[in-house]
Amino acid sequence: xxxxxxxxxxxxxFLAPMLSAGSHAEETVRIAFIEGLSGAFxxxxxxxxxxxxxxxxxxxxxxxxxxxxxxxxxxxxxxTSPQEAQLVFKQAADQGIRYIAQGNGSSVALALSDAVAKxxxxxxxxxxxxxxxAAVDPALTNDKCNYWHFxxxxxxxxxxxxxxxxxxxxxxxxxxxxxxxxxxxxxxxxKAARTMLAAKRPDIEIVGDDLHPLxxxxxxxxxxAKIKSSGADSVITGNWGNDLALLVKAGREAGLKADFYTxxxxxxxxxxxxxxxxAGHVKQVTTWHSNIxxxxxxxxxxxxxxxxxxxxxxxxxxxxxxxxxxxxxxIEKAKSTDPGKVAAALENLVFEDDSGEVYMRADNHQLxxxxxxxxxxxxxxxxxxxxxxxxxxxxxxxxxIEGKDTVMPTTCKFQRP
Amino acid sequence: MEFFLIxxxxxxxxxxLLFMLSSGLTLIFSMMGVLNFAHASFYMLGAYxxxxxxxxxxxxxALFLAPVLVGVLGAATERFGLRTVHKFGHVAxxxxxxxxxxxxxxxxxxxxxRAPVDYRIPAELDFTLFTLYTTQYPAYRGxxxxxxxxxxxxxxxxxxxxxxxxxxxxxxxxPDMVQALGHNVPRVFMLVFAGGxxxxxxxxxxxxxxxxxxxxxxxxxxxxxxxxxxxxxxGSLGGAFLASLIIGALQTFSVAFDYSMLDxxxxxxIDVSPNSLWYGFWSITISxxxxxxxxxxxxxxxxxxxxxxxxxxxx
Numbered sequence: 001x002x003x004x005x006x007x008x009x010x011x012x013x014f015l016a017p018m019l020s021a022g023s024h025a026e027e028t029v030r031i032a033f034i035e036g037l038s039g040a041f042x043x044x045x046x047x048x049x050x051x052x053x054x055x056x057x058x059x060x061x062x063x064x065x066x067x068x069x070x071x072x073x074x075x076x077x078x079x080t081s082p083q084e085a086q087l088v089f090k091q092a093a094d095q096g097i098r099y100i101a102q103g104n105g106s107s108v109a110l111a112l113s114d115a116v117a118k119x120x121x122x123x124x125x126x127x128x129x130x131x132x133x134a135a136v137d138p139a140l141t142n143d144k145c146n147y148w149h150f151x152x153x154x155x156x157x158x159x160x161x162x163x164x165x166x167x168x169x170x171x172x173x174x175x176x177x178x179x180x181x182x183x184x185x186x187x188x189x190x191k192a193a194r195t196m197l198a199a200k201r202p203d204i205e206i207v208g209d210d211l212h213p214l215x216x217x218x219x220x221x222x223x224x225a226k227i228k229s230s231g232a233d234s235v236i237t238g239n240w241g242n243d244l245a246l247l248v249k250a251g252r253e254a255g256l257k258a259d260f261y262t263x264x265x266x267x268x269x270x271x272x273x274x275x276x277x278x279a280g281h282v283k284q285v286t287t288w289h290s291n292i293x294x295x296x297x298x299x300x301x302x303x304x305x306x307x308x309x310x311x312x313x314x315x316x317x318x319x320x321x322x323x324x325x326x327x328x329x330x331i332e333k334a335k336s337t338d339p340g341k342v343a344a345a346l347e348n349l350v351f352e353d354d355s356g357e358v359y360m361r362a363d364n365h366q367l368x369x370x371x372x373x374x375x376x377x378x379x380x381x382x383x384x385x386x387x388x389x390x391x392x393x394x395x396x397x398x399x400x401i402e403g404k405d406t407v408m409p410t411t412c413k414f415q416r417p
Numbered sequence: 418m419e420f421f422l423i424x425x426x427x428x429x430x431x432x433x434l435l436f437m438l439s440s441g442l443t444l445i446f447s448m449m450g451v452l453n454f455a456h457a458s459f460y461m462l463g464a465y466x467x468x469x470x471x472x473x474x475x476x477x478x479a480l481f482l483a484p485v486l487v488g489v490l491g492a493a494t495e496r497f498g499l500r501t502v503h504k505f506g507h508v509a510x511x512x513x514x515x516x517x518x519x520x521x522x523x524x525x526x527x528x529x530x531r532a533p534v535d536y537r538i539p540a541e542l543d544f545t546l547f548t549l550y551t552t553q554y555p556a557y558r559g560x561x562x563x564x565x566x567x568x569x570x571x572x573x574x575x576x577x578x579x580x581x582x583x584x585x586x587x588x589x590x591x592p593d594m595v596q597a598l599g600h601n602v603p604r605v606f607m608l609v610f611a612g613g614x615x616x617x618x619x620x621x622x623x624x625x626x627x628x629x630x631x632x633x634x635x636x637x638x639x640x641x642x643x644x645x646x647x648x649x650x651x652g653s654l655g656g657a658f659l660a661s662l663i664i665g666a667l668q669t670f671s672v673a674f675d676y677s678m679l680d681x682x683x684x685x686x687i688d689v690s691p692n693s694l695w696y697g698f699w700s701i702t703i704s705x706x707x708x709x710x711x712x713x714x715x716x717x718x719x720x721x722x723x724x725x726x727x728x729x730x731x732x
Contacts, residue, residue: 038526038531038632038633039632042631042632046531046532068615130607149437210704211445211705216637216708219427219627219628221558221669222424222427222668222670225423225552226420226673228419228420228551228552242533248709253555254423254552255545255551256551288630366718370637
């Protein structure tokens with residue numbers, strides 16, 4: 001008798017989500033936000049979740065899509081593990097969710113992209129679209145590309161291209177130290193930096209190239225001592241989350257004077273860790289920051305702060321807003337919420353974001369948009385109006401690279417369904 | 418030279434923190450024969466308690482209050498948990514502490530969330546202690562070392578120079594005799610457990626803001642603490658001290674070396690190109706293997722000398 005009861009309970013637990021799935025599908029488009037919501041990168045995951053909630057609420061507030069269909073964000077935790085991500089993707093798909101969004105961890109994105117491709121092959125009636133807002137390993141839109149994956153952030157090579165073009169003009173740079181996380185993205189950054197610098201400024205010496213375990217190092221003091229002893233005047237790092245904040249904190253404590261060229265300073269505590277010591281010494285390459293000018297950047301920043309007054313972080317990911325807006329537009333264009341039709345509508349989609357006109361490449365599903373190189377400076381009311389994390393420090397644009405100049409050749413050859 | 422000295426200082430401060438953590442574990446093991454899997458959880462609780470109480474009473478009172486709170490929790494764990502489980506043998510005790518570690522982690526998730534909390538170094542200690550050549554040495558690291566050394570000294574004096582220390586040492590080897598002499602041995606056990614966890618709590622208070630206070634911090638140090646205790650010899654305080662410093666130095670200095678097997682081959686005159694067999698393996702540098710080295714050391718130690726550096730029991 002007891003066994004029967006347990007068995008019934010199990011069945012109920014598995015069936016419940018399936019039963020509820022059917023009834024929702026009519027009124028809402030559910031987007032599974034699959035992200036590391038526990039562990040070393042939980043804070044970054046939570047920032048992304050807030051961005052998605054705000055973006056979805058904005059679309060819903062203006063009446064949703066197709067005259068009343070609303071967006072709903074459903075969070076799932078992948079624990080920054082590719083295996084775990086594939087499991088929770090299965091859960092999301094079983095619940096009838098047809099859109100997933102992820103960004104933190106290219107290793108996770110590669111696993112998810114693979115899982116989505118396999119799922120769609122086996123279930124052509126229940127295809128799923130993968131909206132990637134931050135996983136920038138170039139492989140995702142090159143060798144390992146997949147028709148159902150759309151990336152809204154610029155990839156590591158595009159960003160490194162912009163960064164090295166800019167650095168090549170700075171004659172003061174003699175010695176560069178590379179420090180990155182030991183996984184697909186960090187390795188891609190290190191490799192791109194090496195090859196591009198060698199081509200553009202062969203006189204620059206690369207005095208160090210470190211890969212450290214992802215999210216495991218709590219004390220970066222030994223790495224900082226190494227950077228110091230190498231005599232580097234500049235550091236290039238793709239680190240994000242606590243891996244960046246702790247690196248920077250250790251650097252500041254030891255009085256490291258090198259300039260930092262980063263991908264992700266604007267997010268998750270790094271600016272707080274730099275503090276005043278970082279002013280003028282920290283640069284980042286991004287698709288957006290709150291001081292890019294134009295009509296909307298400041299407004300969007302203020303909206304985020306008004307919506308989440310209790311947190312110290314700020315609007316950072318333009319790719320999240322872009323992915324939701326693009327999805328809304330594509331659904332309107334396809335006149336359907338079916339991912340099969342929406343995916344076709346997303347290709348070559350042209351739309352406006354804060355930085356101007358952007359479009360989705362059809363050959364590898366990479367969004368083409370302007371890039372900005374900016375320096376962390378004291379907020380001054382003029383070209384650095386808004387600060388970050390309430391530190392009194394904000395980003396000032398040094399260079400804007402037009403979308404067409406960021407386009408890279410691709411090796412992608414995906415099969416269209 | 419600058420690099421060597423700074424790295425030496427860094428390894429010392431890290432090693433001493435490791436010692437603070439492992440001293441409690443080894444003390445508990447030598448007393449009660451219990452391998453406390455939840456030890457690192459008490460370290461985490463120390464950090465969170467200090468963060469939470471520090472919001473109201475400031476860092477300095479929290480520095481004392483948080484370890485006391487952790488010690489009280491430790492005492493309760495022993496009195497109402499371990500003592501009951503004890504009669505079912507060591508496996509039950511082991512499983513109990515193992516489960517406890519998970520419970521603590523989930524409770525921390527519930528109370529403080531999954532993201533790191535903003536537990537900062539107090540402003541009074543946020544300055545540069547001295548400048549060595551061109552590198553600044555933060556005062557807080559000096560403070561960490563001071564606390565660890567002070568604790569080591571206090572512990573040594575307590576165990577060798579006081580009455581309670583004598584009773585503890587006696588109950589270590591001859592519990593029945595001590596009991597017969599009229600001492601309350603179970604209470605001594607409880608005190609030792611409380612003391613051991615309070616030490617872990619203290620390590621959490623000063624380690625939490627030096628590094629980062631998040632729910633994963635227990636798992637991050639949990640395994641390394643065991644390496645220290647096994648390597649140093651189960652139950653040996655001196656061994657734990659030595660092992661902490663060795664492992665601290667090993668992890669800190671390994672970061673510095675970019676040598677890989679490729680260099681060894683090159684020295685032998687063998688050219689290995691990226692297309693060669695096992696290139697990925699040959700090109701792994703010592704700095705990349707840094708995180709694994711302590712475990713390798715532990716395995717080697719268990720093979721060569723199972724009782725550890727200064728251990729007295731057979732492993």
